Structures are given as C-alpha cells and as structure tokens.
Amino acid sequence: MRRTLRRAAVVLMVAASAAAVSAQQAGAPTARTVRGGVEVEWRSYSADPGSTKYAAIDQINASNVGKLAIAWRRPAVDGSLRKLDPSLRFSNNFRATPLMIGGVLYSPNGVGLVEAFHPSTGRTIWVQQPAGGAADLKGDSTRGLAYWRSGAEARLFVQRGESLMALDPKTGRLIAGFGAGGRVNLRYGTGPEPFNWSGAPQVCRDIVIIGSSMSDSPPNKEGTPGDVRGYDARTGRLRWTFHVIPREGEFGVDTWKQDSWRYTGHANLWSLVSVDEQLGYAYLPLTSPTSDMYGGHRLGDNLFSSTLVAVNCLTGERVWHHQLVHHDLWDYDLPAAPVLADITVDGRRVRAVVQVTKQAFAFVFDRASGQPVWPIEERPVPKSTTPGEETSATQPFPTKPPAFDRQGVTVDDLIDFTPELRAAALEIVKNYVIGPVFTPPSLKTVDGTKGTIQLPGSVGGADWQGAAFDPETGMLYVPSIAAPFVADLVAGNPKETNLSFTRGTREFPPGVKGLPLVKPPYGRITAIDLNKGEIIWSVPNGDGPRDHPLLEHLNLPPLGNPGRSAPLLTRSLLFVGEGDPIMVARQRVPASMPLAIAPSAGDRTFRAYDKATGKVLWETDLPAGTTGAPMTYVYDGKQYVVVAIGSQEHPPELVAFSVP
DSSP states (O other): OHHHHHHHHHHHHHHHHHHHHHHHHHOOOOEEEETTEEEEOBOSTTSSTTOOOBOOOOSSOTTTGGGOEEEEEEESSOHHHHHHOTTOOOOSOOOOOOEEETTEEEEEOTTSOEEEEOTTTOOEEEEOOOTTGGGGOOOOOOSOOEEEEETTEEEEEEEETTEEEEEOTTTOOBOTTTTBTTEEEOOOTTOSSOOOOOSOOEEETTEEEEOOOOOSSOSSSOOOBOOEEEEETTTOOEEEEEOSSOOTTSTTGGGSGGGGGGTOOBOOOOSOOEEETTTTEEEEEOOOBSSTTOOTTSOSOOTTTTEEEEEETTTOOEEEEEESSSSOOSOOOOOSOOEEEEEEETTEEEEEEEEEOTTSOEEEEETTTOOBSSOEEEEEOOOOOSTTOOOOSEEEEESSSOOSSOOSOOGGGBOOSSHHHHHHHHHHHTTSBOOSTTOOOEEOOSSSOOOEEESSBTTBSSOTTOOEEETTTTEEEEEEEOOOEEEEEEEOOTTTOSOSEEEOOOOOOOOBTTBOSBOSOSEEEEEEETTTTEEEEEEEOSOTTTTSTTTGGGOOOOOOOOOOOOEEEOSSEEEEOOOOGGGGTTSOOOTTSOOSSSGGGSOSEEEEEETTTOOEEEEEEOSSOBOSOOEEEEETTEEEEEEEEOOSSSOOEEEEEEOO
16 A cells, blocks of 8 residues: 555656646646645646646546546535525526635636635635625626735735626635725726626736626627726736727727727627736737627728737737737637747747637747747638628638638538438528638628528637647647538618628528538547647547437447537646537527537537547546536645536536546
C-alpha cells in the first residue's frame, strides 16, 4: 500500500512540475504542495488567462478513465437560498464553470450569486447573500468568476445583472472599499437599454475587464454600443473604456459611411477575454453591429465589429486589430475567447494568439505585433441583392490552417444516404438561395425564395465553447457545429421600425423526413497542429440520427450532434460533452416542420477522447446534457473533473467525476 501511495505521489509531483512549467509559460493552473499532498488549482475560467483550457495533469488517463464515476453532485442553487423563496424559479441553462483556489471551489450559481464549496464533497462552505433578501433572488447564471490577488489581499469578481461585485473569498461578503459598498454599476449612461452579459470578468494586472451583450437586433437602427471597460481591482474606479464603435476623431470612424457610427449599436464583447500578463495586453473578440443581418443603414466595413482587438490592459488603448468579417451580415460574431499559444513555425518560436470563428476558421497572429503567422487573403465573395445593401467585395480567408468545418451549401452538400432522400432535399432547396460561405441573407417573399441557407449558421462553426490548446505539443482542439439556418430578410414595417429590412424568422431549414437537410457530421472535433497549420484528425462528436428508421439498416458510424460542447484538455485526454439542446432553444423550429438538424441538437453523453487520435476511451450518459465548460483540479491527491449540466426536463447542477 505504501509503495502504491508513493508511486501515486511521484506521478502527481511530475504532473505538478509540468504544471508549474506551463504556468510560467502561459499562466496555466497552479500546482502547490500542501499537507494532504500536491494540489493543482484552476484559477481562471478557461484554466489560465490565455484561455487554453489545459491542465498538465494525468492522474486520470487512458489506463483508468474507464473507472471514472460520479464523486459528488451539487444543485445550481444552494438550499439555503431556496428557503428564502420556496417558489424560486430560474433557467436550467446553467452556464457556470467553477474555480478551484486554495482548496475551495467557487462558482456563480443559477441566479448569479457566488457559492463556495468543498472540492472533494461538494458541500457548501458559504453562499453570497442577496442584498435585498428574497426579492433580490431573481437572476441568471453567468459563465464564471475572476480571481485577483496582490500580496495578502485577494478578491473574487462577479458580474450579476448591472453590477460588478468584489467578494472576500473567505466569507463571500462584499468588499466595502470597492465601488459603492462592494458594487460598481455597469449600466451604459442613462439610456433605456439595460446592461446585460453572461460572460466572466477577466483580470489583467490590476484591471478587471468587462464585456457586454447588448441587443444586436433592436427594433430600430439605433442601438447601444457594447463598449469594453476596465475597472481598478482595488477601488472599482473606471480606468478606461474601449469604444467598440469609434467616435468622432477616433481611429476607424471613417469605416462608417454617412456618420452611421453616431447611432449604430452592439459590436459587443459578448463572449470572453484573454490576456497576456507579461505583455500587458488584453485580446477582445468583438461581434456584429445592429442590425446583425441588414446593414443598408451602416455602409462601410464597420470597425471594430467582428474584429479581434489587442488593447493595453492598463489604458485600454488599441495596440493592433484585425477585422475578420467586413460589414457583417451573417451574425458571424467572434464567439469565443482567443487562445494564447506558444508555437514553433518554420523553426521560429512564435507567441501566437488564435481566434476561432463561427465561419469555421482559426486565424493565427503574433500576439505582440498582430502580424498574421500565415498569410490572410482577401477573396471575392457574393454580393447582396437586397435593396440598399452594399456588401464588402472581399472577406479575409486564412491560408493556414484549413477551415475546420464545412462552409457554404451546394447540392453536393445535401443529404444522400438514399436516392429518395437526395431527391427530397433537392426539392426543398429550390425554395432557397444557396451558395458559398458569405452568401448574403436574402429577401423572403410570397412567391419567391424563403431566404438564404447559411452554413455555418449563427451558432457556428465554433461558438462560445471555443478551443483547447496543448502547450507541450502545439495542438489545438476545436469542437464545431454544422447546423445551417435560414438567413431571411423581410421589409420593415414603418409603424414598427425605421429599418428598411429586418431579419425574418431565422429558422432552421426544413429537414428531410425528420433528418437533416445536409450531410454529416453535424458536430465534430478537429485537432490542428499549430506548428504546421495542418489538420491532424477530425472525428464526429456524438451518434447523431444514425438510429433513425430510414438509416438504421445502413449500419452507419457516428454522425455527430450539433451541440455547443466545450473542451477540457489534460496531458493525455480530451473531455467533451455534446451540449444540451437548451442552449439553442432560442432558434425556433415550428412544430409543423421536420427536424432540420440532428435530433436533440446535442445529447447527454460526456466523453473522454484520446487526444492523439480522437478515439473515444470513455463515455457516460448524464441526467442532462452539458451546459457549462468542464474544468479539472487535484485536491488531497485526487484528480476531479467537474461540469455543469441542465435541460428542459432536468434541473441544473454541477457533477464531479473521479476515479474511486
């Protein structure tokens, strides 16, 4: 027994040493030696400030992952809060990812308050109390927290509703010296639109960076710009504001013709921020402006919409930028945190930043200079036929790596398991515009077409779940979705809007006898060697509809499920769920319309893949699909993997796995 324990301790010390080296390179999870053994923490939402989602530990590995079992479960809202309001209701779309710091787990709960609990049992340590008692329990989950430490002083930062709050990690109480009694009001001025966000704050040096998620499809052309802001971690004082839509005299204002910068809104940072502490840079993935599918009122390239911007953490000043979609009409937001990756290209060491996109590209830049690691070409794209619209003549295409999912729709992309299914699919697409990636949205008319079938759709390609990076091998792992949607426009009603055209239903296209319109895979995972800019392997993620009555006799391999599935990477394994359908419920599919994507748009299965080959090594069916990004840590000598789940039918909770 002692020999076994000693061997386990050696394995953990090796892992801890690797984690420490990785931490020096990219701020990865911190390993420390405590009385109970080696402890590996998870201090940032995505493992580290560079959003690698990587932990250099492998106590759970190919030899024992088959024994993985549930260690503990915890509801999304602690029972003490339910006692305050027994009728409490909240969304089952539980998006949180905990932090593990100093032997304690911290997480936003289902109503956006913070809870602290024990790493090996899930038992409650403390719960942040609502300032207004039961009346203040209404809220929603956010993705995560930020942790800041300076000397003996430590703080947790959480955004809830219109407030940024600083909490004492030991007690959960607000820190009075931050803002007004521990809170900073995040509302943009005195405008009518409330502040909204579901991301996670990010700390760079002594600055807390906050994004937003203002409406990208308001009733009129006017909207609220989703400016990015940096607050002093000690005082809560606003230190800087980055204008996502330039103002008069600022760089980029000339890309907004006819002074459309004066009234256009959105272009938020609705996703997540990455930072390089050594450089002192923050990397902001920005989104499309109002209105997200029609831009006749905002002609021009529209900086900084759909742009990756590097800013100085201390001042908010732009260092460099690359617009990845000009004059966005496709809702091709930059949906995920950029990944900081140290790679070797043609014998040269490159400190890179990688931005995965909804249109299924991975753009790779030198994160200090902003220079593309491989050339980016401006290629011609189709023009819009919508009156008043002026599409950009070209869009940027990286020459490396290749696209990690399908782009655009041709007849060759339509389902063809049988001649009858292909014939039915051809009949359906007669009613739609199809074409290559960046084919613009089109008008929905009574006697004409019903809009443009866009692939990737508005949920990607890549989405908020982003990618994971292995600093030891230079491999990037990207879960992606192949779910088209209909980009349709309708004439604006002058009684309701001052927009000439507004987006229509944006429904999924009709399916073919309950099957997707296009070929599989409908969800996949792709491994990219960033040292070479090459795809190494790509596998379907999930079974998809292969058991459908029209397909079951064909004995098909897995077809993939198009769920939002976030990755977790360790030294030997890649953990990925399938994403629960609750995360795409906002995309409406009429009851009369056959399923347009793989049934369920995700499933309850959680898997461990061999990261070298993409082979499934372990899987388990959870009570619901995954809704948050998984994380891992080592506590008291044991590795745990934790993930948030929830569905329309199952209440949200955190589930922790370990090897018994």
